[in-house]
Amino acid sequence: MGVYMNIEQIRYIVEIAKVESITKAAKNLHVSASAVSQSILQLEKNINFKLFIRLKSKTIPSEEGRVVIDLASKVLEQIEKLEQSIKIQNNSIKNELKIVCVPGITYIVTESILKFKNDYPDIDVHVQEVDPTEIVHFIKTDHPDIALLPATEQTLSQESDILYEWLCSTQLCILVGKTSPFYHYDEVTPEDLQNEQLVIYKMNSFVDFHRLIFNKNKFLFISSNSDNIRSAVKNGIAIALARNITLKNDVDVLNGSIKIIPLITKSTYISNEFWAVCLRQKQFSNSANNFITYLKTNL
Structure with a gap:
């Protein structure tokens, strides 16, 4: 009977090998460390050898693991190319970009839209302001291409059905x-x-x-x-x-x-991180990723 390895496990082992830490890998992949650890333990049980050596300060590939991880890296590269190709095909029939943002940042969003439209004149851009307390719910119900909001990573990581990309620190x-x-x-x-x-x-x-x-x-x-x-x-x-x-x-x-x-204050109510967010099942479209690039140059 063959050994089954799913795509998530491939992502896990490649990322752990890269950062030499299960905790850091989990954070980078926006999942819990326990979920990654359990998945790797189950995989090692299925293949009957250790992929990693767990040291006090780091986690490194075993000799057998290094061979598997090298092959997994090549497989992951092809998977990402396939995903990007599918995303491009989806975007070829889509000529609009829906953005929601919290009030107060509309000016800098508009500035980025003007530059974006200069290069992509055929894409219709729609912008809507949403209350910060409602924006995560809005993402799940209205499915915008991008939501722009200040939040803590801890808050976002509790939402399993969203993807998020850090844009900048704010004050x-x-x-x-x-x-x-x-x-x-x-x-x-x-x-x-x-x-x-x-x-x-x-x-x-x-x-x-x-x-x-x-x-x-x-x-x-x-x-x-x-x-x-x-x-x-x-x-x-x-x-x-x-x-x-x-x-x-x-x-x-x-x-x-x-x-x-x-303004100097120690209030924990204030979030100083600014993020781009979308539904995990939808992912950032090609247009959304392009717009994020324009936005980052203005931040």
């Missing part, structure tokens, strides 16, 4: 106008801002988020109009909370009318 900041007393600060704390008025994007999770950090501050107004918020900041009427990537290349930031100042 929570405040936006101030030239007349603000904080304009020349290099960084601020929530305590520094106790007497300042805030303008906030109209979304329940955003309002709750602001109250968590600025529980003593007054809200000047809450609006779903980004231009109103920008105007209030630019004219020195109020400050706004944003991530450092939000208006990174904006003309008002570049000419000094608005300044982005890092």
Whole structure:
């Protein structure tokens, strides 16, 4: 009777050999270390020899394992070529790209879309803003090609039916106008801002988020109009909370009318990682991967 090895096991042994760690391999493949370990133990039982030598500091291929892993690497390369070919065929009949993102990053997403459309004019791009607390559920129900959101890797790893790609680290900041007393600060704390008025994007999770950090501050107004918020900041009427990537290349930031100042806080409520996410069964389309490349150049 022949030995059966599934594609996931092939991925596991190749990745473990590469990083010399079951834990690191599991993290890279977005699965639990226990699942990888159990799968490898079962495979070793089936083939009647050890693929790896488990040392204290690392896990390395055995002499017999090295032969198997070399062949598995070649098989995996062909599998990935096949997957890419299928993905390209799927994309050849698809001429649209659906993107969802959390409010506050629409500017930099739009900037990336303009560059993307310049090279791919025949692809229709649709963008929708979704509340951060609802976006993972939205991915599962509406199946966008890409979802862009801040999150911790720990939170994303608990969702077994999604794939995610790290885009960048972000920092929570405040936006101030030239007349603000904080304009020349290099960084601020929530305590520094106790007497300042805030303008906030109209979304329940955003309002709750602001109250968590600025529980003593007054809200000047809450609006779903980004231009109103920008105007209030630019004219020195109020400050706004944003991530450092939000208006990174904006003309008002570049000419000094608005300044982005890092906010120093230890709140665990804040996520500093920014991700591209999609359904695992759908995977990132060729268009989605191309768009992610454009987005990364703007971050």
